[in-house]
Amino acid sequence: MSAGLQARNISVIAGGRRILNSVDIAAAPGKVTAIVGPNGAGKSTLLKVLSGDLKPQSGRVTMNGKPLVSWSAQERALQRAVLPQTPELASSFRTRDVVELGRHPHRGRATPEQDSHAVAGAMHATETALLATRDCNTLSGGEMHRTHYARVLAQIWSPLSADRARILLLDEPTASLDLFHQHAILSKAREIAAQGAAVIAVLHDLNLAAAYADDVVALAGGRIDAIGPAADVFTAERIARLWRVQCTVRRDERGLIQLSTFPFMSGLR
Amino acid sequence: MVAATEVLHPLDDPLLARRRLILAGLAMALAAACVAACTIGALDIPVGHVIAALLARAGLHLPVAVTPFEDAALFGIRLPRVALGIGVGATLGVSGAALQALFRNPLADPGLIGVSGGAACGALGWIVLGSAMPAWMHFAFAMPLAAFAAGLVATVGVYVIGRAQSRTDIATLLLAGLAINALTTAIVGYLTYLGTDAQLRALTFWLLGGLGGATWDQIWPVLLLIGASGAGFAFLSRGYDLLALGESAAAHLGLRVESVRRLTILCTALGVGASVALTGIIGFVGLAAPHLVRLMGGPSHRFVLPASALMGALLVVLADLLARIAVSPAELPVGVVTSALGAPFFIWLLRRRLREATP
Incomplete structure (x- = not known):
């Protein structure tokens, strides 16, 4: 079995509706995989299945060669971190205390120096x-x-062992951030991937996905519509079909895919 | 740029220093309150005599003449009362803090969510029906265990009703507590109807909460059960911080949320059940103690749990002292004192949260 995160034949039915329909997805170590799709495509549901929050009606998820459910809670937390779409915090902790909570799974394993190094670095x-x-x-x-x-x-700051890739799941990590921090966060995700981690991010901004992801998974109506490099997935035809928006796709001078969407201004013409 | 993380090295983090100071202050205040509780009463025992009598038991004899009467009052009446006050106050404070962490809600309290009421049913059931039980069941732990079992049933009931789709919302929780408390009141009423005149008087006074009249023979089983629940809470303390992030995020950080949930309910029912068995319902301490310490030293549970224990013990020992001297030579039930002081605090808390919710 291979390192990273794999999901096979995932189907989720909720409220009589099929939210995910036999989805196959793999996140390999060293790569950033972006999940994109219009609202209601099943992106967050897929991430919940990958994180173990939601048990699918069919299919299974494997993490670093073993079924996700067979890892203990702590073992899972040592290898994989999950950033929720809307993080909660019930009490008035200080910022640093919240970051330190990320070191919880390492209690008794990491030295205080390793912990404070990870917290300071993060x-x-x-x-x-x-x-x-x-x-x-x-x-x-x-x-x-x-x-x-x-x-x-901080939770997955340094590699645990050579045969266990770190996995980072991000649900719309850039949604509430300014332009600078959108790029800062995704470039940090790339850096972690370059160190051998498997990163999966749900993204709404297709240009950010094109700029930072190795693989793009386009999800629509609970099915995978396309999977591959941004240049293959982002075609004007697919954007128009899935997102109902007209656009041009071009490569800029640095070779990056750039989408320019057409405003809805037909009435002004 | 100065790296702020360097300034915050754990050893000289000002907040950690302040927390140590608060814990030390609470411990000293509790010690002072205990000495005061030993000194003041129907018979005033001078502070010097209290200290001399205590040291004499430890084998150190001071040149102070402690009368045998003072000695008997101190060791037979005052000290058991203070010990029980400390144990019960500490367990109420810690349980309140743990329940507030578990429900992710600052208004949870052993009284409000039905543990105390359930435990009261168990203890009263034992008072009224226990005489009909076979002789082998009459051992030292029988009544605390009856209270524990009934408290456990009530807590699980409130938890199951109050948890809608993995989160507890405040209204549902309080309403579930209300429902369970209504049920326990009905059961208590029925037991009162069944009871004899002698049982009735014991029952009424006991329901209002009181530390008086307990002997060492009755206290030590309760203190043992309280100690067991305290050990459980100490084991759980780090996990409670993670719960502030929500149950799913806590699970992603390796917390076995379901185990924490079960162990918390078990420890609460054990500690509060045992306390209620001997002292009746002492309200609002479990609500007030964690709030007061969080206001002083922040929400980290490695601080909040021990500080709530000290604060709860301090509140109960002081409330009992007040109950003894307010209408001396008679005395008020301590539950009346804590509720009279606690209810305005609860109202203030509700209004404050309301103000925060509406900008």
Whole structure:
């Protein structure tokens, strides 16, 4: 069995509706895989299945060669971190305390130096170090999101062992962030992938997906419509069919795929 | 740029230093309250005599003349009462903090969610029906265990009703507690109807909550059960911080949420059940103690749990002292004192949360 995260033949039915229909997806170590699709395509549901939050009606998920369910909760947490779409925080912890929660699975395994190294590194990478002593409930939405990103980074900061790839699942990590931090967060995800982690991110911004993902999975109506490099998946025909938006696709001077969408202004013509 | 993370090295983190200071302060305040509780009463025993008598038991004899009467009052009446106050207060405080973490809701309290009421049913059932039970069942732990079992049933009931789709929302939780409390009140009423005159008086006073009249023989089983639940809570303390992130995020950080949930309910029922068996319902301590310590030192449970234990013990020992001197030489049930002081606190809390919710 191979390292990384694999899901085979995943089907989820909820409220009499088939939300996912025999989906196959694999996230290999060293790669960033972006899941894209219009609203209601099943992106978040797929991520919930991959994280183990949701048990699919059929199919199974394997993580680093073993079925996801056969790893213990702690073993799972040592290899894999999950950033939810809307992170919660019930109490008024300080920013640094929240990031330190990410080191929980390493208790008794990592030294205090390794822990504080991971926390400091994760806070530096997300530019949350200057917020360290702030009460989290006073942070802006974007600052809060970055704090939780720092928490999941701290959780999988350094490789556990050679044969166990780290896995990072991100559900719309850029949704509440400004332009700079959108790029900062995804480039950090790329950096972690380059160190051998498998990264899966649900993204709404197709240009960001094209810029940072090795593989793009286009999901529509609970089925995989296309899977492959951004250049193959993002065609004007597919964008028009799945998202109902006209656009041009071109390669810019650096070779990146760029989508320019047409505004809905036909009435003005 | 100064790296803020360096400033925050754990050893000189100002918040951690403040927490240690708060814990030390609470411990000293509790010690002072205990000495005061030993000193003040129908018979005033001077502080010097209290200390001398205690040291004499430890083999250290001071040149202070402690009368045999003072000695008997201290060791037979005052100290058991103080010990029980500490144990019960600590368990109420810790249970309140743990329930608030588990339900992710700052208004959870052993009284409000029905543990105390359930435990009361169990204990009263034992008072009224216990005499009909076979002799082998009359051992030291019988009544605390009856209270524990009934408290456990009530807590599980509230938890199952109050948890809609993996989250507990405040209204559902309080309503579930209300429903279970209504049921326990009905059962208590029926048991009262069944009871004899002698049982009735014991029953009424006991329901209002009181630390008086307990002997060492009755106290030690309760303190043992409280200690067991306290050990359980200490084991769980780190996990409670993760629950603030939500159950799913806590699970992604390796927490076995289901086990934490079950163990918390078990420990709460054990500690609170045992307490209620001997002292009746002492309300609002479980709500107030965690709130007060969080206001002082923040929400981390490695601090909140021990601090809530100290704060709960302090509140109960002080409330009992107040109950003894307010209408001296008679005394008020301590539950009346804590509820009289706790109800306004609860109202203040509700209003504060309401203000926060509406900007």
